[in-house]
Amino acid sequence: MQPYELSLAAAADAVRARRLSPVELADSVLARAAHTEPGLGAYVAGSVSVERTRRAAREAAGDIAAGRYRGPLHGIPMGLKDLIDVAGTPTSASSRVRAGHRARADSTVAARLAAAGAILVGKTHTHEFAYGLTTPQTSNAWDTGRVAGGSSGGSAVSVAAGTSVFALGTDTGGSIRVPAALNGVVGLKPTYGLVPRHGVTSLSWSLDHVGPLTRTVEDAGLVLSVLAGHDPRDPASLAVPPADYRPRTGTDLTGIRVGVPRTYFFDHVDPEVEAAVRSAIDQLHALGAHPVEVDVPMTRYLQAIHWGLMVPEATAYHEDTLRRVPQLYQDDIRLLLEAGALLPAGDYLRAQRARTRLRQEWAHVWSEVDLIVAPSVPATAVAAGQTSLTWADGTVEGVSDAYVRLSSLANITGAPSLSVPVGHDAAGLPIGMQLIGRPLGEHMLLRAGHAYEQTRPARPLAPAGRSAPGVRPVQ
Incomplete structure (x- = not known):
């Protein structure tokens, strides 16, 4: 195994024990990026600096050797979505509108990651200003003829391809979880306000969230532990104390009530996606969780x-x-x-009132279950340029509408949501399962996702830069 293939947790353990130098890890990731970026385009052109990354890795190695170890993110290469300010570097939002822009100060999340010792590889592509679900500049890590998903497509692809160990994205209607599902990685949208957004370019202030994309659920918990916490510069920031979100080991889910929606979340869903998610639900049941059929309110x-x-x-x-x-x-x-x-x-005011009503209705759901389990997206990655999906009953649905349909609920309510890989379709394209928790229920969410993940074989990295053989069009 090459260093770039390691999960965050595994890399952190090796760095702390000095079995792996941050310089070796950074060089491995940079070499991987040099090999894959021509075919994938995960990073904004010119944003990957070999000199800056290696200098930071040498500094981390020196600190660790001197006994100044800062924690699991110290010396770990990361990507940041190109909406997140880093002092002195461009924040282009993948748009010509921002040509020549340079951030004057770090965003809150960039500052917290830097304080934890993480190393910036580069800025990852977004659908322009995060306003889309495909990220057209970036190719899917499993098949370059497919969409990466969006708007955090570059972040998801960098993690899936091994050109970052973890990355940050933003999520306004599914923009972390959609590309995570389509590229076979883990994506976490935290509770609204748990991670501050100061210094992050906004799409929709009442729906925007910042969160990690990682290779494992454990990795997501490690990153969240650094990101979460109050910042008065974000008016929506929650006054919650710092916490350790790393999920505990073990697979016992006894007593957890898992809600399985009767309708909506399994309507107009590709049969292979539904089969994979229902198989994952069976696995959660085998681990002790109690499946409960639920009616999801106000889906129309x-x-x-x-x-x-x-x-x-x-x-x-x-x-x-x-x-x-x-x-x-x-x-x-x-x-x-x-x-x-x-x-x-x-x-707009009617939409706000409807959101309030929806949150009230969801309070009743949380009295019945601890988690909701559903597909992350209704279909795997479509071909680049494809604009619609045709379902078995003849219904035609736009790709963006389809991809956001199952994920936007968590943005409207502010509930945390986690996308976890649950297999591949016959074409070899990844499938994601979405877990939705009650507000500030990240510990429960990560516990369930981690328990499921431990029952699965280790996931290989994506082919990264070549088309998968025999890929069929997604209908």
Whole structure:
């Protein structure tokens, strides 16, 4: 096994024990990136600095040798979505609108990661300003002819390909969990307000979350332990004390009530995706969890609420640049932003009221179950350029609508949600299972995901840069 193939937990153990130098780990990751980036495009061009990364690795090695070990992230190479400010480096949001921009200060999450000793490899691509579900600049790590998912596609692909040990993304309607599922990695959207967003470019302030993409659930807990905590500069930041989110070992889930939705989350879902997720539910049951069928409230309103909140908030954020330089936006993003300017204020207020009602209804669900289990996305990665899915009953659905349909609930309610790989379809494309927990229920969420993960064989890294043989189109 090469160093770039290690999970965060394994790499951290090796670095702490001095079986692996941060310099060796960084060099392995950089060499992997040099090999795969021409085919994948996970990183923004020019953002990967060999000199900066190796200098930071040498500093980490010196600190550790001198007994100044900072914890599990010390000396670990990471990628940061190109919405996250790092002082002195560009934050382009993968957009021409931000050409020449350089951050003047670290975002809260970048500062916390730097204090923990993590090493920045580069900035990862996003769908422009995070306003999309495919990240067109980046190819899927399992098949370069497929979409990476979005908007944190670059972060997911870097982790799946081994060009970062972990990465950060943002999630407004599924933008961590969707690319995690499509690239076979773990993606965690924490509770709204648990991870501060100061210094992170916004898409929709009341829906935005920051969270990790990792190779394992344990790794996600390690990163969350560094990221979580109050910051008064983010008005939505929760006043919660620091905590250790690393899930405990063991696979006993006795007493945990797992909610299995009767409808919606298994409607218009690819049969292979449904079969893999239901098999995973059976495995949770075998570990002691108690499956409970539940009715998910207000599902017919989910997409209307999500779009009713996101579109006007995104347009408000871009109001100035949309007037000054509209030609610099990609056509699809410009169209969405212009549409948001036409949305009546009353519609936005109705969406906010509907969200309040939805949260109230969900309080009843949490009296019945501890977790909800469902597919992360209804289909695996579609071909690049494909715009719609056709379901067995003849229903045609846009790709973006399909990918966001099962994940946006957690953004609207602010509940934490975890995407965990549960296998591959016949074409070799990854399938993800979504676990949704009650607000501030990250410990339970990570415990269940980690227990399931320990029953599975170790996952190999993605092919990273070549097309999988015999891949069939996703219908």
